[in-house]
Amino acid sequence: MAEVALIYLPADKAGKKQGVDDYLAAGHTTDELLSLATTQLRNLATPDHPEHPYRATPGGLVWDKPTQNGAVPTPLANFTARITGDVAEDDGAEVRRSFEIEAELNGRRTVFTIPSSQFSGMGWVTEYLGAGAIVHPGLGTKDHARAAIQLLSGSVPTRNVYAHTGWRLVDGEWVYLHAGGAIGRVGRVGSIQIELTGSLAGRILPDPSTDAELLRAVRASLELWKLAPESITVPLHAGTCRAALGDSDFGLHLSGPTGEGKSEIAALCQQHFGVSLDARHLTSWESTENAIEGQAFQTKDQLMVLDDFAPTGSSYDVQRWHKKADRVLRAKGNASGRQRMRPDTSLRPEKPPRALILSTGEDVPRGQSLRARMLVLELAPGQLDWQKLSDCQRDAADELYVQAMAGFVQWLASRYEQLRSELKEEYAVLREAASTSTQHRRTPGIIADLGLGLRYFLQFANEVGALFEIEAEELWVRGWQALGEAAAAQSQHHTVGEPTRRFRELLAAAVASGRAHVANPRGDRPNKPEAWGWRLGTVGTGEHEREEWRPQGECVGWVEGEELYLQPDAAYAAVQRQGRDSGDALTVTATTLRKRLHERRLLKSTDQNRQVLTVRRTLACQRRDVLHLRDDFLSTLSTKPDQPDHDKQESHNYAAFMPPLWSGQGFKTRPAPDHKPDQEPEPDADGRVSGEHWSGNGHEPDQQESPLFAENQADGRVGQVFDEGREEVSGQGTHPRRVRGRI
Numbered sequence: 001m002a003e004v005a006l007i008y009l010p011a012d013k014a015g016k017k018q019g020v021d022d023y024l025a026a027g028h029t030t031d032e033l034l035s036l037a038t039t040q041l042r043n044l045a046t047p048d049h050p051e052h053p054y055r056a057t058p059g060g061l062v063w064d065k066p067t068q069n070g071a072v073p074t075p076l077a078n079f080t081a082r083i084t085g086d087v088a089e090d091d092g093a094e095v096r097r098s099f100e101i102e103a104e105l106n107g108r109r110t111v112f113t114i115p116s117s118q119f120s121g122m123g124w125v126t127e128y129l130g131a132g133a134i135v136h137p138g139l140g141t142k143d144h145a146r147a148a149i150q151l152l153s154g155s156v157p158t159r160n161v162y163a164h165t166g167w168r169l170v171d172g173e174w175v176y177l178h179a180g181g182a183i184g185r186v187g188r189v190g191s192i193q194i195e196l197t198g199s200l201a202g203r204i205l206p207d208p209s210t211d212a213e214l215l216r217a218v219r220a221s222l223e224l225w226k227l228a229p230e231s232i233t234v235p236l237h238a239g240t241c242r243a244a245l246g247d248s249d250f251g252l253h254l255s256g257p258t259g260e261g262k263s264e265i266a267a268l269c270q271q272h273f274g275v276s277l278d279a280r281h282l283t284s285w286e287s288t289e290n291a292i293e294g295q296a297f298q299t300k301d302q303l304m305v306l307d308d309f310a311p312t313g314s315s316y317d318v319q320r321w322h323k324k325a326d327r328v329l330r331a332k333g334n335a336s337g338r339q340r341m342r343p344d345t346s347l348r349p350e351k352p353p354r355a356l357i358l359s360t361g362e363d364v365p366r367g368q369s370l371r372a373r374m375l376v377l378e379l380a381p382g383q384l385d386w387q388k389l390s391d392c393q394r395d396a397a398d399e400l401y402v403q404a405m406a407g408f409v410q411w412l413a414s415r416y417e418q419l420r421s422e423l424k425e426e427y428a429v430l431r432e433a434a435s436t437s438t439q440h441r442r443t444p445g446i447i448a449d450l451g452l453g454l455r456y457f458l459q460f461a462n463e464v465g466a467l468f469e470i471e472a473e474e475l476w477v478r479g480w481q482a483l484g485e486a487a488a489a490q491s492q493h494h495t496v497g498e499p500t501r502r503f504r505e506l507l508a509a510a511v512a513s514g515r516a517h518v519a520n521p522r523g524d525r526p527n528k529p530e531a532w533g534w535r536l537g538t539v540g541t542g543e544h545e546r547e548e549w550r551p552q553g554e555c556v557g558w559v560e561g562e563e564l565y566l567q568p569d570a571a572y573a574a575v576q577r578q579g580r581d582s583g584d585a586l587t588v589t590a591t592t593l594r595k596r597l598h599e600r601r602l603l604k605s606t607d608q609n610r611q612v613l614t615v616r617r618t619l620a621c622q623r624r625d626v627l628h629l630r631d632d633f634l635s636t637l638s639t640k641p642d643q644p645d646h647d648k649q650e651s652h653n654y655a656a657f658m659p660p661l662w663s664g665q666g667f668k669t670r671p672a673p674d675h676k677p678d679q680e681p682e683p684d685a686d687g688r689v690s691g692e693h694w695s696g697n698g699h700e701p702d703q704q705e706s707p708l709f710a711e712n713q714a715d716g717r718v719g720q721v722f723d724e725g726r727e728e729v730s731g732q733g734t735h736p737r738r739v740r741g742r743i
Helices: 020-025 030-045 124-129 141-152 198-202 212-226 230-243 262-270 289-298 315-334 386-397 400-413 416-434 443-463 469-497 499-512 568-582 590-599
Strands: 054-057 060-067 070-077 080-090 095-105 108-115 158-162 166-170 173-178 181-184 251-255 303-309 356-361 374-378 516-519 534-539 546-551 554-560 563-566 615-619 622-630
Touching: 020 030, 054 080, 054 141, 060 080, 060 141, 070 141, 080 141, 095 124, 108 124, 173 400, 181 400, 198 289, 212 230, 212 386, 212 400, 212 443, 230 251, 230 262, 230 303, 230 356, 230 374, 230 443, 230 469, 251 262, 251 315, 262 303, 262 356, 262 386, 289 303, 289 315, 303 315, 315 356, 374 443, 374 469, 386 400, 400 416, 400 443, 416 443, 416 469, 443 469, 499 516, 499 554, 499 568, 499 590, 516 568, 554 568, 563 568, 563 615, 568 590, 568 622, 590 622
Parallel strands: 080 158, 251 356, 251 374, 303 356, 516 554
Antiparallel strands: 054 060, 060 070, 080 095, 095 108, 166 173, 173 181, 534 546, 554 563, 563 622, 615 622
């Protein structure tokens, strides 16, 4: 049954009630009658006494408390507040809600945002409104105040925002998020809201450009190659481009003396993601681990610089620095985050670092496995071109770098779904091309990742018209060669941190410094005692005075002819003491160290019957379990530390081809290298493998196999715009255009 609403008409002049006919007969129009009815219906919808008993008054929130004698006004708070917005913040791992609140106290209005979990506790009142804001005492008053705010807020609008950068699938389309919005295949996407605070707020990309400014921006980005040797600048630029492709599991570390421009170069790379992210706005290694991990999680698919890794202070302080670096960089290399629990013991989502981390510092983080998860680049004094640095800083301030990156991510957005499916296969191909048997197994993977970043950026530059195909090919060959040189230098850092090598270095230092010694099998001085920790000293007085060899420190082993027997526990303890004093102790246990010695074939014999790595010998009149090594174990280390692992006849294969720039072409056959496949590359005097063993070194692009495509001269390019200094030699067919001032 339909509800009927009664309309009350005003009485006539004599006070007599009147009906509709009387009302109209008195001279009123039908419009006036309709207006009167509408007003009364509205009053019925919003009665003077709403369903809830709360009111917002000039003096604050009031509760009309029901009693037997009627409603009694009861003050709840001396301020009023209402929720103006309900925000769902998505950081890619979990969704957090927050309330936007507008409050008024003594005529002063305040607007702020609080996490939804803090709302019911009302602890935010004094934090945001000050000491003058009062929630009156009384049992349940706080709960009534909270309920009053919620009920008086009415219908609160809800909005969804993203709290991270990088790629996100929104409504079936891949878009790239940044602090200023989102970029998709058609450019700026206006319907997506992003909220980033603090230092992340500066990670803003402009709207992608499609004119001559984009061409100028792309070529300006490639000018970074001229800042320093390409073995340094190419990996940095390739890493900047690789960050925009998506997930990665490695980092970069730029080391060198203070004052050589490390921070400035790193800042130029980071300024591809925000013009304000210069050298004065870098995240410092002084930040806490939690702060660094949180920012690295939110900074998805972008480059994040951690500046000034320079451990100083006591040995404890130095260890704390390296421990922090190990936690952050290892988490990045493993693509994993720490597991945490909620108060109700349920697990929180993991939040691994999703930024590509570029670290700078005077020192290199310790640990062989940690260094394997990053590419270490060393900037030597005098290698930075300071005049070129000023030019690049001017380009960055003029927003050329962010324009180049905005155009790059828009270009990626149009093919990102396909790119995701093909990236793994392309990575495997490049990794195979980058592999040599003298590298750590992770190094080819890092080089392949950097190669992907470089390859896609050069393809983008060619497609938008910033580079001709011949230019892109030449830059690809140069870039791949530079990555090879960086990979060759990387092997030195792996060698330095290798546990068995470090054990030998520390034990030799302990013996040389007089903290330990080696005796002959009887416990007396051995041949060449000065080499085994013995010192010639004077004993006795007067006519009994004589010189005598005396052992220094603790006995760690015995030497007999060409055999060296180390007491495992004593040698390990001496090494750890030496390492702690030098600030770089061994990071493996004694048991693990023995296994590593055996794996690298440094143990001369083991006990096969007992299936242990020690052997039993009678030394210093006692039967002992000792490690059996060669007598030259503590002598000067070979410049080829990996030699004990391989027989002379062992075969080593090296890639004899240059990977192509255009991933769809397959490999282009290149001339064979100048060494046979079964030869081992000879390292330099400092232990580095020469860059000539890197696949593709010295080879120019094979233009006969890669002709210019006539259709690309018009399709896929943004007009026919050229930078100043470029000229077209021939406009006929597929003839290449040449340029002055090659990059």
